[in-house]
Amino acid sequence: AQTVTQSQPEMSVQEAETVTLSCTYDTSESDYYLFWYKQPPSRQMILVIRQEAYKQQNATENRFSVNFQKAAKSFSLKISDSQLGDAAMYFCAYRSARVNYKLTFGKGTLLTVNP
């Protein structure tokens, strides 16, 4: 079974600084997707960024980028120029590329942004 591990229960960053959230996963499959989801205090989960395992290039979305190390099964999220609105719980998630397969979530990292 696939597992997703986020080793940092909490992180904090100063506004405008950069922070990296860690995620490792365990799988025997070669084709899969990885995600970072954000859950602000209002509770609604939203997708931050997605990475296809077959792509070597790291995904980026504006201030958000990932460092995907397939051999090491590592998938970290870097947030640049942190903003107060980035404060949230961040979940790393894994999904097999097999059709209709479920997402497995990590336990989350609570990010605090200090003004």
Next chain:
Amino acid sequence: SAVISQKPSRDICQRGTSLTIQCQVDSQVTMMFWYRQQPGQSLTLIATANQGSEATYESGFVIDKFPISRPNLTFSTLTVSNMSPEDSSIYLCSVDITHTGELFFGEGSRLTVL
């Protein structure tokens, strides 16, 4: 994207009662997913609901405790039956409209059982 509405947004219930949570999507989707998020915890998939067939439950979740209906392609309900304080959680409805695992979530239903 998808807009997902859940009702109720929160409720306080007595032990032994049941509560039905509704999930409405603004577009037709084949599969809907129900997740549970216990206090301070991650999301755990309860079941996958397909229109026109029985829901598929994950290990540790049973239909008698969490019956699900899926009458059409835009709507689903999850019932939490015979509730106990351990059922106090946020219950989230989600859909995958791109079939790549990108889930869109409702705002969740925060359930407190006394």
